[in-house]
Each structure stands twice: as structure tokens, then as C-alpha cells.
Amino acid sequence: MLSERTPVRFYQVGSFAVGNRLVELERRSAQSDPRRANSLSSGHRACAGCGEALGARYALDAAMRATRGQLICVNSTGCLEVFSTPYPETSWRVAWLHSLFANAASVATGVAAGLRATGRDVVRVVAQGGDGGTADIGFGALSGMFERNDDVLFICYDNQGYMNTGVQRSSTTPGAARTATTQAVGPQPGNAFGQGKDVARLAMAHEIPYVATATVADLFDLESKVERAMSLHGARYLHVLVPCPLGWGTLSKDTIALARLAHETGIFPVFEAEYGEVTSSVPLRHRTAVEEYLRPQKRFAHLFDKSGAVTSPDVVARIQALADRNIRRYSLVPDEDQ
Amino acid sequence: MTTPFAITLGVGSSLANKTGSWRVERPVYVDRHPPCNNACPAGEATQGWLYQAEEGNYEAAWRLIMASNPLPAIMGRACFHPCESACNRVQIDEAVGINAVERFLGDRAIDEGWTVPVSAPPSGKRVLVVGSGPAGLAAAYHLVLLGHEVVVYEAAPQCGGMLRYGIPQYRLPRAVVDAEIDRIAAMGVRFEVERRVENVADAMQRGAFDAAFVGIGAQRGKHPDIPSGDAAKVLDAVSMLHGVEEGALPALGRRVVIYGGGDTAMDAARTAQRLGAAETILVYRRTRDQMPAHDEEVCDAALEGVQMRWLSTVSRADGGRLLIETMVLNDQGLAEGTGHFEELEADSLVLALGQDTDLTLFDGDVAVDTTRGVVHVDDHQMTGHAGLFCGGDAAAGPSAERTVTAAVGDGARAAAAIDAWLAGVTLAPTVIPPLASADRLNPWYYADASRTLRPRLEAARRRSNFDEVVGGLTAEDALFEARRCMSCGNCFECDNCYGVCPDNAVIKLGPGQRYEFNLDYCKGCGICATECPCGAIDMVPEHH
Ligand SMILES: Cc1cc2nc3c(=O)[nH]c(=O)nc-3n(C[C@H](O)[C@H](O)[C@H](O)COP(=O)(O)OP(=O)(O)OC[C@H]3O[C@@H](n4cnc5c(N)ncnc54)[C@H](O)[C@@H]3O)c2cc1C
Ligand SMILES: Cc1ncc(C[n+]2csc(CCOP(=O)(O)OP(=O)(O)O)c2C)c(N)n1
Ligand code: SF4
Numbered sequence: 001m002l003s004e005r006t007p008v009r010f011y012q013v014g015s016f017a018v019g020n021r022l023v024e025l026e027r028r029s030a031q032s033d034p035r036r037a038n039s040l041s042s043g044h045r046a047c048a049g050c051g052e053a054l055g056a057r058y059a060l061d062a063a064m065r066a067t068r069g070q071l072i073c074v075n076s077t078g079c080l081e082v083f084s085t086p087y088p089e090t091s092w093r094v095a096w097l098h099s100l101f102a103n104a105a106s107v108a109t110g111v112a113a114g115l116r117a118t119g120r121d122v123v124r125v126v127a128q129g130g131d132g133g134t135a136d137i138g139f140g141a142l143s144g145m146f147e148r149n150d151d152v153l154f155i156c157y158d159n160q161g162y163m164n165t166g167v168q169r170s171s172t173t174p175g176a177a178r179t180a181t182t183q184a185v186g187p188q189p190g191n192a193f194g195q196g197k198d199v200a201r202l203a204m205a206h207e208i209p210y211v212a213t214a215t216v217a218d219l220f221d222l223e224s225k226v227e228r229a230m231s232l233h234g235a236r237y238l239h240v241l242v243p244c245p246l247g248w249g250t251l252s253k254d255t256i257a258l259a260r261l262a263h264e265t266g267i268f269p270v271f272e273a274e275y276g277e278v279t280s281s282v283p284l285r286h287r288t289a290v291e292e293y294l295r296p297q298k299r300f301a302h303l304f305d306k307s308g309a310v311t312s313p314d315v316v317a318r319i320q321a322l323a324d325r326n327i328r329r330y331s332l333v334p335d336e337d338q
Numbered sequence: 339m340t341t342p343f344a345i346t347l348g349v350g351s352s353l354a355n356k357t358g359s360w361r362v363e364r365p366v367y368v369d370r371h372p373p374c375n376n377a378c379p380a381g382e383a384t385q386g387w388l389y390q391a392e393e394g395n396y397e398a399a400w401r402l403i404m405a406s407n408p409l410p411a412i413m414g415r416a417c418f419h420p421c422e423s424a425c426n427r428v429q430i431d432e433a434v435g436i437n438a439v440e441r442f443l444g445d446r447a448i449d450e451g452w453t454v455p456v457s458a459p460p461s462g463k464r465v466l467v468v469g470s471g472p473a474g475l476a477a478a479y480h481l482v483l484l485g486h487e488v489v490v491y492e493a494a495p496q497c498g499g500m501l502r503y504g505i506p507q508y509r510l511p512r513a514v515v516d517a518e519i520d521r522i523a524a525m526g527v528r529f530e531v532e533r534r535v536e537n538v539a540d541a542m543q544r545g546a547f548d549a550a551f552v553g554i555g556a557q558r559g560k561h562p563d564i565p566s567g568d569a570a571k572v573l574d575a576v577s578m579l580h581g582v583e584e585g586a587l588p589a590l591g592r593r594v595v596i597y598g599g600g601d602t603a604m605d606a607a608r609t610a611q612r613l614g615a616a617e618t619i620l621v622y623r624r625t626r627d628q629m630p631a632h633d634e635e636v637c638d639a640a641l642e643g644v645q646m647r648w649l650s651t652v653s654r655a656d657g658g659r660l661l662i663e664t665m666v667l668n669d670q671g672l673a674e675g676t677g678h679f680e681e682l683e684a685d686s687l688v689l690a691l692g693q694d695t696d697l698t699l700f701d702g703d704v705a706v707d708t709t710r711g712v713v714h715v716d717d718h719q720m721t722g723h724a725g726l727f728c729g730g731d732a733a734a735g736p737s738a739e740r741t742v743t744a745a746v747g748d749g750a751r752a753a754a755a756i757d758a759w760l761a762g763v764t765l766a767p768t769v770i771p772p773l774a775s776a777d778r779l780n781p782w783y784y785a786d787a788s789r790t791l792r793p794r795l796e797a798a799r800r801r802s803n804f805d806e807v808v809g810g811l812t813a814e815d816a817l818f819e820a821r822r823c824m825s826c827g828n829c830f831e832c833d834n835c836y837g838v839c840p841d842n843a844v845i846k847l848g849p850g851q852r853y854e855f856n857l858d859y860c861k862g863c864g865i866c867a868t869e870c871p872c873g874a875i876d877m878v879p880e881h882h
């Protein structure tokens with residue numbers, strides 16, 4: 001079990017909050033450190049409450065801590081790149097490279113090869129992008145990077161759509177979600193079910209050394225996964241769920257709350273795998289019905305009436321069934337014999 | 339322009355972009371009033387001292403208790419802990435064991451000999467305290483801390499009031515009472531025992547006192563008119579318990595009937611069991627639910643073998659037997675006689691039907707309102723007579739809680755008021771922030787942890803002794819229990835706001851210094867407020 005929870009003693013908030021004055025410094029999160037890297041610093045132009053900005057700082061600060069700052073980051077096109085680097089300003093406080101929408105994995109492969117060739121492979125490489133840049137347009141480059149087992153950690157910040165260009169559907173957009181290209185009209189409003197890609201499982205199918213999922217709601221878990229990834233070599237993949245207030249139609253204050261609900265409902269399973277085998281998963285602390293997750297999101301508003309009552313029970317049941325399957329598949333409710 | 343290799347354009351930092359201008363709401367740190375503090379009649383800053391205890395700063399925690407309540411070791415045993423009934427943690431699992439931690443701290447202080455230094459310069463004023471129960475002790479302690487000369491006149495041979503002559507030793511060992519009173523004496527309070535005040539105005543004048551606090555409690559057990567034969571042995575509970583304390587063991591016989599349903603009745607019954615009664619039967623006029631005694635006391639009494647007869651009244655007492663009338667609840671839920679009588683064998687009858695206060699010391703030329711046997715006081719515990727204050731059981735109306743804790747609160751409040759009155763100033767009203775209600779918490783963050791139970795003496799070992807029934811917590815358990823506290827409404831430096839801000843707009847000021855918002859960059863998303871575990875951040879509208 002890698003996500004270390006307080007083993008013996010009890011510390012009020014345990015390891016659920018960002019910091020804890022009651023535990024030793026070395027056991028606190030990178031985020032609680034007043035001298036954290038702040039890889040993505042203030043002044044960026046992400047929307048208020050952006051989950052992607054938060055997820056990127058969480059992940060890169062952890063990677064910076066794990067590599068003692070010896071890190072190069074390659075970024076694909078997307079919100080994360082656009083809101084952080086309008087010339088002449090940059091928010092990055094990490095060596096950072098942007099090329100194109102599709103090719104972050106290939107560029108990162110090249111950076112890693114260059115470092116190796118010049119004998120500087122203490123410097124480690126991370127590539128990052130949105131779900132569009134990962135699951136769709138960048139997938140060929142990513143699959144190649146996996147297949148060659150290049151020494152790169154690829155991090156996908158999944159906000160379940162092409163948010164930067166105005167909330168179009170991507171292949172990680174969930175069934176029934178409304179986007180600019182999957183309107184809530186017709187007999188089956190919103191995105192179609194049964195299509196799309198589960199990139200973490202696709203990565204596992206490449207049998208690479210390490211694959212993990214995480215959310216911005218569980219910092220210790222996310223950091224421990226980055227740390228584990230940086231302790232390994234070869235191709236590694238981390239898929240982070242990052243709610244998007246603009247694209248999901250949610251309140252900016254609820255970004256973390258929604259990521260938490262995605263996990264607690266089983267909709268987004270949080271686990272890790274090595275060489276194609278699941279090695280651990282984070283159990284649900286308070287199992288919650290999927291409608292609690294769907295209701296606050298305007299992209300699912302067509303499933304509810306104004307009072308919040310479910311108007312499409314069949315669709316909600318279908319989403320619940322997917323969540324229940326995740327719970328079984330990843331043993332998210334340990335005592336449950338399903 | 340010279341730029342490093344492969345960099346063709348100069349780079350600036352986004353710190354130039356002050357995103358704070360986007361904000362429509364701003365976060366502010368607040369300190370709310372925790373429900374435990376709010377429920378404490380002694381005015382303890384419960385959450386505040388638990389916070390210290392969480393870090394193992396036991397002495398600091400104890401000193402915070404002492405800022406309001408000078409009797410933590412007593413309180414950790416005798417208090418009925420309304421704080422725990424109000425504790426928000428009930429919504430997650432069970433209330434924090436506040437009382438058990440308080441006892442741990444109180445005992446630790448006694449073991450370590452901690453005391454409170456008197457640093458105020460002498461005021462030159464003399465204050466009389468009548469009665470050395472919890473109300474008098476608290477008043478004396480706070481008055482001496484404020485620099486006044488304090489003399490306590492106590493009628494009984496020893497100090498403590500009901501702490502010594504009421505609450506039995508199996509709940510409150512006398513060594514604890516002695517230690518906490520000795521500490522107050524060592525701070526400079528002069529106790530004069532066996533000194534009954536017959537007339538308070540005289541006593542003040544003769545002793546040249548500038549002000550007085552009267553905390554005389556309610557010492558007289560009520561004796562309603564129950565027709566009794568000559569041979570009947572009828573006594574009241576407070577006299578009986580008083581007698582036990584002075585070593586004058588009452589001859590109760592084999593079969594003892596206790597009449598009443600309050601805590602005093604429970605103590606009388608449990609004491610009778612310990613004194614060797616073969617059978618102790620409690621007779622109460624209403625139902626179990628309507629008993630004013632605290633549930634824990636009723637359960638312990640039952641566990642120790644006390645039998646209970648609800649819906650029964652004693653209508654006649656003769657030598658060796660009682661006549662009991664069966665009652666029934668009418669439509670309004672009141673007990674009514676049925677006219678059905680039964681005999682009950684009993685060697686003695688102990689009345690535990692409440693106590694009255696002997697108010698004769700207010701006779702004569704003082705403007706003190708004592709209608710219905712209660713001393714009437716204002717919000718500052720002052721009677722109608724300027725400079726004469728009163729608190730504790732003597733000033734608690736029949737519907738008010740008569741507890742050690744309320745008495746301590748009265749004494750402390752009175753001391754502050756006396757100090758102000760002596761200085762000729764009016765006390766500034768205390769501003770209490772709004773409540774830290776449970777709906778403001780984000781409970782997800784708190785680790786699961788069920789309550790630590792205090793060890794208890796097995797029932798079989800309680801029969802023939804007055805050994806303390808409830809044990810204390812070990813240091814490890816006390817620390818654990820303190821850490822179950824959620825710090826409702828008050829920052830406990832968990833770094834969550836510092837971590838969850840997508841804009842790095844929270845500045846961490848270092849241990850004990852909390853945090854600050856960097857309004858240059860805060861976009862007002864409100865995540866910090868939603869994710870604050872303890873609800874110590876408010877979002878307020880921005881007026882650009
Ligand atoms: C059997 C019993 C058990 C109880 N158990 C609990 C409990 O577990 N928890 C709890 O919170 N409360 C309990 N109570 C209630 C609690 O003891 C009282 O509410 C509290 O002691 C009141 O404090 P006080 O200072 O007003 O009066 P007291 O404690 O009654 O003290 C008054 C003092 O004034 C002295 N005095 C009276 N008249 C004069 C005079 N004229 N001159 C000089 N001195 C005088 C008395 O001798 C006495 O020492 C119990 C009460 C009883 C009777
Ligand atoms: C080849 C190419 N096609 C289209 C675009 C336009 N484009 C820029 S960002 C973007 C969407 C990015 O979506 P995603 O990768 O999910 O990142 P997000 O903005 O959602 O974080 C698109 C379509 C582009 N820059 N390059
Ligand atoms: S959790 Fe702590 S602060 Fe909150 S009510 Fe309980 S004891 Fe008080």
C-alpha cells in the first residue's frame with residue numbers, strides 16, 4: 001500500500017488535510033511546505049476554482065520534491081498551457097517546454113533521449129496535457145512512448161472535455177454529459193454511452209512499469225503516486241481527475257468537493273497498477289449515490305428537474321451501474337462481497 | 339537583449355498579473371464560538387484548551403482551564419458535561435470525551451504541583467466570601483487573582499460545600515477536593531471554618547469588607563408532610579450524606595427506601611448500598627423518563643443493585659413499613675394518585691426531594707429580594723444591595739440547573755463584576771462570536787476515531803467501600819481523545835487553505851501564526867472556505 005495513512009497514532013485529521021501540525025515535518029505533504037516549489041505560481045489566467053491549475057501544482061511540486069528540482073516538463077496545448085504562458089508572462093517555475101497539441105509525449109521522449117545522450121539523466125522528464133491531448137489527438141504519440149518504455153512520466157489532467165476551445169466533447173467525456181458538441185437534446189440527450197476511452201486501462205494494456213489514477217481531492221494519495229512514479233524508470237502514466245467549473249457548470253468553490261464525490265461514488269476509481277496489474281486502490285470512505293455527484297453539475301442538469309428530483313431514472317441507473325462496476329472491479333468497498 | 343541558449347524571447351513572470359481584481363467575494367478568517375464553549379456554564383474555552391492538549395501541551399491546556407475554572411480535577415469527575423451533549427462530533431461518531439481529558443489535566447496538575455501565580459498588584463480592597471462550595475471557591479480564586487484580599491467564612495468544619503458533604507467519595511475522592519482547595523488557599527485566600535455568618539451586613543461591617551459574595555448553597559433537605567408514626571425512621575438525604583462524611587454513620591437498617599428521583603436520590607441510594615443495606619428501593623412519583631437524575635447515575639445505581647419503583651408515592655410512614663400509593667400519568671402527563679395502596683417494608687425512609695436555602699443571613703436592613711426562597715441577582719450576580727453579590731445554588735431558581743459547574747460560573751462572573759464594582763467601572767459586555775455550528779464543518783477531513791471509554795470499577799467491587807468508580811485516562815488515551823476534537827470554528831493550522839488554493843494566494847505565517855490571504859492574486863473561488871475542515875473561513879461580498 002503506497003498511499004501511507006497514519007499507521008499507529010491518531011492525528012486529528014490524519015492525512016486527509018493538506019498539513020497537520022501534529023506530525024513530523026518529513027511526513028507532511030509537499031503542499032504544506034512553506035518553501036514548496038510553487039511550480040505553477042500566482043497570476044495565471046485559469047478560471048477561479050480551476051481544478052487543472054490545482055492538479056498541476058500538486059503533481060509538479062511533488063515531482064520537484066522527488067527530484068530535488070532536477071526536472072523538465074513538456075506541456076501539450078490546452079488550457080494548462082494557454083492560461084499559464086501568454087507572452088511575455090509565464091507562471092512556470094520549472095524548466096518548461098511547449099510544442100504542439102499532439103506531440104507532448106514525443107517531445108518528452110526526445111528530451112529524455114537528449115539528457116541520456118549528454119550524460120545528464122539525473123534530470124527527469126515529465127510530460128503533461130489535458131484529456132484531449134492525451135486520449136485523442138496525442139494518443140498515438142503517447143502509445144508509442146509507452147511501447148518504447150521511454151523514461152517519461154506522462155500526466156493527464158482530465159477535465160473531461162476540450163475546455164480551452166469551448167467545452168467540446170473528448171473521448172473521456174462521460175455518458176449523458178452535455179458539451180458544446182453533445183447538446184442535451186433528442187431522445188438520448190448529452191454524450192452517448194459506451195464510447196470513449198479509459199486511458200489508465202489502455203496504459204495498463206501496454207504493461208508499463210507504473211500506472212495510477214488520482215484526484216485533486218486526495219492530496220496525500222496524489223503526492224505519494226508522483227513520488228512512486230519518480231522512483232521508477234521507464235514509461236509511467238498518471239491520470240488525475242480535475243473538475244472544471246466552466247465546462248461542468250459547477251460552482252468554483254466546489255471543485256474539490258466534486259472530485260471527492262467522483263471518488264466516493266465509484267464513478268472515478270482511484271488505484272495504481274504495475275506492469276499491467278492493479279496493486280492497490282483507495283477505498284471509499286463514505287459510499288455515496290451517483291446522483292449526489294451529478295446533481296450539482298449543469299452538464300447533467302437535464303437528468304433532474306428544478307427541485308433536484310431525478311427525471312431520467314434510467315440514465316442515472318446506468319451511471320450508477322458503471323460506478324458499481326468500478327467498485328467491484330477495483331475493490332473500492334473492501335467488505336463488500338460482490 | 340541577451341537570453342540563455344535556445345531561448346529567443348525574454349520571459350516575465352505572471353506575478354505581474356494581479357488576478358485579485360477578478361474577485362467578487364473575498365475570504366476572511368474567522369473565529370467562531372464552539373458549541374462546547376457555548377454550553378459550558380463555567381465559561382471554559384473548551385476548544386482552546388483541547389487544542390493545547392492535542393499537542394501534548396498539558397500545562398498550557400490546564401492553565402487555559404484555570405483562566406475560568408479553578409477546579410479542573412473536581413470538574414473532570416463531578417461535572418455533568420453539557421459540553422459533550424453539545425459537541426459537534428456527535429454528528430460524526432460520538433462526542434469528544436472532554437470531561438475525561440479535563441480530569442486527566444486536573445490530576446496531572448495535582449501530581450506536578452502546578453499553581454497559578456498572583457501577579458496583580460494589591461488593590462487594597464477586602465472582599466468577604468460566605469461559603470466555600472464551588473461558587474465561593476471560584477469567586478475567591480478569581481478575586482485573589484485580581485489583587486483583592488479575600489476571606490472565606492465557612493460554617494462547616496471543612497471547606498468544599500457539597501463537594502465534600504454532598505457528592506459521595508466514590509464519585510469524588512476527598513484527596514482531590516483537598517488538593518484543589520489547598521491550591522487556592524496557597525494563593526492567599528484565607529479560609530475561616532466553623533464560622534457561620536448569621537447576618538451578612540453585620541459581618542461585612544465588622545470585618546471592614548468592601549464587598550461580599552454569598553455562596554451558601556441549599557443545605558436544608560425538604561421535608562414534606564408525610565404522616566408518620568412515632569417509630570418511623572425518617573431522615574433527609576443531605577443530612578445523611580453529611581453524616582457519612584463526618585463519620586456519623588446513620589443507622590439505616592436492612593431495607594432502605596429512598597424517596598425522590600434526582601441525583602441526590604441516586605447518591606443516597608448508592609451510599610446506602612455501600613453502608614451495607616441488604617435492599618435499597620427507590621420510590622419515585624413519575625416515570626423513569628421523567629427522573630431528573632442524569633442517566634449515567636441512574637444506570638450506575640441500577641447496576642449496583644438499587645431497585646426502582648416508578649409511579650409511586652409514600653403516603654404514610656410507620657416503624658418498619660410504608661404505605662405506597664400507585665400513581666398514573668394523566669392526559670397532561672402529570673402523575674395522579676389512583677387510590678390504590680400497598681404496604682412496603684422499610685427500616686428507614688430517606689427523603690431526597692430537593693433542598694432549600696437558609697436565607698436568614700439576609701434578614702434586617704439589606705435590600706435583597708428572596709421571594710420563593712431564591713436570592714434574586716442581576717446579570718452580574720449582584721443582589722439589590724450594592725456591593726452584595728450572590729451565586730450558586732442559593733441564587734439558582736427552581737428551574738435552573740443546580741450544578742457544581744453552574745456554581746463555578748456564577749462565582750467567576752461575580753468576581754469580575756465585584757472587581758469592576760470596586761473600581762467604579764462598568765463591565766464591558768463580552769462579545770461572543772456566532773456559533774460554530776456543525777453545518778459549517780467539512781467532516782470528510784477528520785480521521786475516523788471512536789471515543790475512548792474510561793475504566794470503571796466492576797459492580798461487584800463497589801459494595802462495601804467508597805473507592806472511586808470511574809477511573810482516569812492514561813496519557814496516551816487522553817492525547818488521543820483530545821485529538822478527536824475538530825476545533826470547530828477555530829483554525830487549527832491544518833494547512834488546508836494553504837494547499838487547496840489554485841492561485842497560491844494563501845500565505846503561511848508559521849507555527850502559531852496561522853495564515854493570511856494574498857488579495858493581489860486571490861480570485862475569490864471560495865475553495866478554501868468550502869474545504870476548511872473546521873469552518874473558520876467566511877466568504878464576504880467584495881465592494882470594488
Ligand atoms: C448529593 C449531591 C450530589 C450532587 N452531585 C453533583 C454532581 O455530581 N455534579 C454537579 O455538578 N452537581 C452536583 N450536585 C449539586 C452541586 O453540589 C451544587 O449545585 C453545588 O455544590 C452548589 O455550589 P454552592 O457553592 O452554591 O453551594 P454548596 O456547595 O452547597 O456550598 C455552600 C457552602 O456554604 C456554607 N454555608 C451555608 N450557609 C452559611 C453561612 N450562613 N455562613 C457560612 N457558611 C455557610 C455551607 O456550609 C457550604 O459549605 C450535587 C448535590 C448534592 C446534594
Ligand atoms: C492540432 C491542433 N488542433 C486543435 C487545436 C486547438 N486546441 C487548442 S487546445 C484544444 C483543446 C484542449 O483540450 P484538452 O487537451 O482536453 O485540454 P483542456 O483545455 O481541456 O485542459 C484544442 C482543440 C490545436 N491547438 N492544435
Ligand atoms: S469537536 Fe471539539 S470544538 Fe467541536 S464541539 Fe466537540 S469538543 Fe468542541
Ligand SMILES: [Mg+2]
Binds near residue numbers: 130
Ligand atoms: Mg480537457
